[in-house]
Amino acid sequence: MIRHTGQRRTYQHNLKLAILLSLTAGFVNAAGLLACAVLTTNVTGHAALLAIDLEAGNMDVAFTILQWLLLFLAGATFSSWYIGWMGKYKRYVYTVPLLIEFSILCLVATHGWWEKEIVVSPASIASGLLFAMGMQNALVTVISRAVVRTTHLTGILTDLGIALAETVHRKFKLNKSLKEQLVLRVNIILFFLAGGIAGAFFFRLWAYESFFIPSGIIVTITFYDAFKMRYRQATHRLFSKTAQ
Numbered sequence: 001m002i003r004h005t006g007q008r009r010t011y012q013h014n015l016k017l018a019i020l021l022s023l024t025a026g027f028v029n030a031a032g033l034l035a036c037a038v039l040t041t042n043v044t045g046h047a048a049l050l051a052i053d054l055e056a057g058n059m060d061v062a063f064t065i066l067q068w069l070l071l072f073l074a075g076a077t078f079s080s081w082y083i084g085w086m087g088k089y090k091r092y093v094y095t096v097p098l099l100i101e102f103s104i105l106c107l108v109a110t111h112g113w114w115e116k117e118i119v120v121s122p123a124s125i126a127s128g129l130l131f132a133m134g135m136q137n138a139l140v141t142v143i144s145r146a147v148v149r150t151t152h153l154t155g156i157l158t159d160l161g162i163a164l165a166e167t168v169h170r171k172f173k174l175n176k177s178l179k180e181q182l183v184l185r186v187n188i189i190l191f192f193l194a195g196g197i198a199g200a201f202f203f204r205l206w207a208y209e210s211f212f213i214p215s216g217i218i219v220t221i222t223f224y225d226a227f228k229m230r231y232r233q234a235t236h237r238l239f240s241k242t243a244q
Contacts, residue, residue, distance in 0.1 A: 002094045002143055003225040011180050014144045015187065020221050021140050021150040022188045024214040025133060026195025028105070029151075031203040031210055032129045035108075036122035040129035042152035043072050064123055068130050075134025083142050094143060095222050097135045102218040104132040109211035153189060160185040 001016050025041045032040035039045055046065050053062035079097040086093040108125055137151040149155055163181045167174060174182070195214075202210035 001221060001224045002098075003092065005143065009144070011184070014148050015184055017140060017143065017221070018148045018150060018184060018188050019191050020217055021136060021148075022191040023195040023198075024217045025136065025151045026192035026197075027199035027202075027214045027217075028129055028133060028195075028211075029192075030196040030199030032126060032199075034200060034203045035208065036126040036129075038068070038122070038126035040126055041133045042154075043069050043130070044152070044154065068127060071127050071131045072134035075131040075136075076138035077134075079135040079138040080142060083139070092226075094139060097139050098218055098222045101132040101135055102215050102222070104128045105211050105215040105218065109209055109215060112208040148184070148188070150188060150192070153192060156185050156188050160189070 001013055001020075004010070004013050029039060029041040032038060046068050050062055050065040050069065053059075053065065082096060083093055086096075108128060111120060111125065133151045137149060140148050140150050160182070163178060163185065166178060167182070170178070198213070199210070202213060
């Protein structure tokens, strides 16, 4: 899912990654909003708030929002830099950004356990989530060659609109490429919304511990290829012995 790059990467790889990471982003966005009253998977709205607060002279608030923008940028920069530094064709190069994201989500999930001893402001929690989502967005963009983006829907809805217009021009006679574009983008939207519904539901039920759910999804993505390869090897050895 994340091991294949370049010409080895297929539509199915992108679809699986898009579904799981869209689910994660939707979950974090909704749960983060309930936890911190901050949108944590995109920065477009924060840019508008920054402009409003700067105009109103609310410098303290504007500085906090600017930090969020820079942390999302820092996450994207780190993820892209690390992948480029390690070499994007090296095996499992993508696991480090995913494991950092996993660690951040786990820290947020355990917040309720130690908040009496260590007070962490909602703004600080939002900062960590924004950094993680910046990493995730850059990671999936690099892996898929900008085919997939999972942390916000603005560009995806635009791309879907363009694909739908092309569908109408073709009088609904779709080729393989256009079908794949439509299916991929619809799945990103649906699973982002599904993740948002799950995030809101489980945060109301379990509070911060609900963030263990997206943590589990990230672990699945990180080790999916290794588990799949080991399974194939074990199956091959089993059938080879049976054949003998």
